[in-house]
Amino acid sequence: MHKKIMYTCRMSSSKLLKGSLATIVLKLLEEHEKMYGYEITQRVKEITAGEFKITEGALYPTLHKLEAENLLTTETQKVDGRVRKYYKLTKEGNAAAVSKVAELEEFIVSLQKLLDPKLGLG
Amino acid sequence: MTKKDQITVVKYLKSLDIRSMEFFEEMYDHILSSFQSRKDLNQNIDVHLRDVVQPGFGGAKGIQRVMKSQQKLRQKAIFKRAKDLFLSYLISWPTVLITMVIALVIFQLNALFRPKDVLLIIMTTSALIPASIALGGQIKFYFDCKRQNKPYSSSDLNKRLLLIAAIGTNLMNVLLNVVAKFIWGSQKGGLEAFSSYSWLQITLSVLFVLYALVVIQLLKEKFITKLAI
Known part of the structure; x- marks a missing residue:
């Protein structure tokens, strides 16, 4: 029973996370000069102590979409004999990171007020 | 490892x-x-x-889904860039001057040669030059991959660009063989039909030259002829 509830919680948080994935990626890239796909998944896992797990099936389409929208640019580098693709923020991407993070923060505050009206009264 | x-x-x-x-x-x-x-x-x-x-x-199919969605996004981004470049020749200053100069040159060429010949030469060169550059680049890339023993032999970006570079030849074919016959019937050849109206001949010629300029610019911006590393 407990296991089932845990699973449901994970499922719901992954759905919630999906909507904020682009913002998370932009925020991470704002803090780090450049990152590659696998590194992003590991960084999120590390920051959230394993609570959030970004799946590759969701991450790569997000990275490719942001690249197509010109918010990200890429550069390749040879690492361990293979080509590694790094993602970096463009000028537009930097601006988008700031506005999307602010938007998400506002949303979280509003959501908190909604879930706990006492917070809103203060 | x-x-x-x-x-x-x-x-x-x-x-x-x-x-x-x-x-x-x-x-x-x-x-x-x-x-x-x-x-x-x-x-x-x-x-x-x-x-x-x-x-x-999300399984092997999930990996393929990611690949296909990237291909679609890339195609969309290339077409958007092509559209922006094309529109800049029609409505943006000072690039619109280039379009005006092209139109003037075609007008002068019509006075020197038969409009039908002018249209034929402009259409074929505008359609074939970008397509040849794109195809040549693809072939070079293919042989580079083989020479370096890479497990792949093409670039998706090149493939998407080749599609846009091939539109000119297809468009020429459709205009001369399908549209012309549909509008004027089969009594006139496509070239002759389009050349019988000077405004139409000049517009078509200008559009084809602009198409070639846009595709060449796109290839210059994005085309991969060498392996990344």
Whole structure:
């Protein structure tokens, strides 16, 4: 029973996370000069102590979409004999990171007020 | 990580029909990075692919889905860039001056040569030059991959650009053989029909020259003729 509830919680948080994935990626890239796909998944896992797990099936389409929208640019580098693709923020991407993070923060505050009206009264 | 592990990953990606440089390199690096950081060092590459990599993408089909969605996004981005470049020749200052000069030159050429010949030469050169550059680049890329023994032989970006570079020849064919016959019937040849109205002949010629300029500019901006590294 407990296991089932845990699973449901994970499922719901992954759905919630999906909507904020682009913002998370932009925020991470704002803090780090450049990152590659696998590194992003590991960084999120590390920051959230394993609570959030970004799946590759969701991450790569997000990275490719942001690249197509010109918010990200890429550069390749040879690492361990293979080509590694790094993602970096463009000028537009930097601006988008700031506005999307602010938007998400506002949303979280509003959501908190909604879930706990006492917070809103203060 | 052994050479055998690397070969297994190459074979795995090939089995998923991943044959273009961009996605192949990204997935190859992702899988090997993941394998190198595995917690259980006794886990072999086959088990890692089955238990870690595939579930992360939602199965083998999930990996292919990511590849296809990237191809669609790339196609859309290229067409958008082409549209922006094309519109800049029609409505943006000072590039609109180029269009005006082209129109003037065509007008002068019509006074010197038969409009039908002018249209034919402009249409064929405008359609064939970008297509030849794109095709030549693809062929060079293919041989570079073979020479360097790469597990892929094409670039998805090049493929998408070749599509846009081939539109000119198809458009010429449709205009001269289908549209002209549909409008004027079969009594006149397509070239003759379009050339009988000078405004139409000049407009068509200008549009074809602009198309060639746009595609050449796109190829210059994005085309990959050399391997990344």
